[in-house]
Amino acid sequence: MTAVLCTSDFLRAPLLATARAEGFKEWHHFVVHGRGRRLLINFSLTSETSRASEPGLGPRVIVIVGDQRWAGAIERYDDSALEVSADLGAVRIGGNRLTVGPDGYRVVVDLPGHDIRGELDLTSVSRPFVVNNQPVGEGRMCWLFVPRLRARGWLRIGAQEHPIDNDLAYHDHNWGRFWWGDDFAWTWGTVLPQAPDDPWSLVFLQMTDRRRLRTLSQALYVWHHDKPAAIFRHAAVRTRTDGMLRRAADCTLPAPMGLLLDGEASGVPERVEVTANRAGDTVFAEFRPNSYARLAQPSEVCLDRSTVLCETSGTARVSGSINGRSIDFLGAGVFEFLHG
Incomplete structure (x- = not known):
């Protein structure tokens, strides 16, 4: 290793x-x-x-x-x-x-x-x-x-x-x-169990166009102890988001960029669901953010836009079964939502 x-x-x-x-x-x-x-x-x-x-x-x-x-x-x-x-x-x-x-x-x-x-x-x-x-x-x-x-x-x-x-x-x-501000956005998440001896770890990635209307690529990576247990890609993964987190950003970095960002909407969903199925294996993960920070910088392709990356912290619930092994744990999640 x-x-x-x-x-x-x-x-x-x-x-x-x-x-x-x-x-x-x-x-x-x-x-x-x-x-x-x-x-x-x-x-x-x-x-x-x-x-x-x-x-x-x-x-x-x-x-x-x-x-x-x-x-x-x-x-x-x-x-x-x-x-x-x-x-x-x-x-x-x-x-x-x-x-x-x-x-x-x-x-x-x-x-x-x-x-x-x-x-x-x-x-x-x-x-x-x-x-x-x-x-x-x-x-x-x-x-x-x-x-x-x-x-x-x-x-x-x-x-x-x-x-x-x-x-x-x-x-x-x-x-x-x-180039920041080009036609892309992403959601990138890591989930680790609250119990340090629980053997499961998850990483989630979804790439979309800038407006988040088309999913270009997505994957859920599941590790058991030190090895990959399952990798779900593309059509094997379904993602759903609900609502909008009703909380202002705790901070915007660098601080002067806070003067340039318009609106009160967080850009962070209230809930994210990820469901993955392949060859008899299944995983369901639910992430609920509770706070976030904004990292912002000017777009590299358009003078009147900014690229905003929201780093969110929250709780996760994961269940399912892989290779006959049951998955069921509460976890801590950090999800990154990039908006161009």
């Missing part, structure tokens, strides 16, 4: 962006499902073009914590603050560091301007899975995800410290060339 992780999860930007940087994006995304809270950390590199120079990579670090409410920060760095190791397994952005090790990840967060610091060790307890060349508007994206890790460490925001002691976590690594 560790050999697969080491050979699969490495930084792509120095290799791919050198040849054709326009539209290139890459990020490492971690979600810790702590007891009563969610922690999200994101290291990203985005191709940027200025009038005075060739396209370069703009590094960013995002940290948000969902306790009773989501709070956090986005920090943008100059490309001179970026360092990548020769083996492409470690990246430094200012005082923030991410290292891929033989059995997982080491993450150090240091955002002194926002009074945010932390150190996490995330040990993989499930095999990674790679998806290549997913169409995203006029572009393409690849991703690797690790459905289940064990996290230890701490994160401090201001005077509040969040200890992380053997909590379950999720990781994905995404890279490709596409």
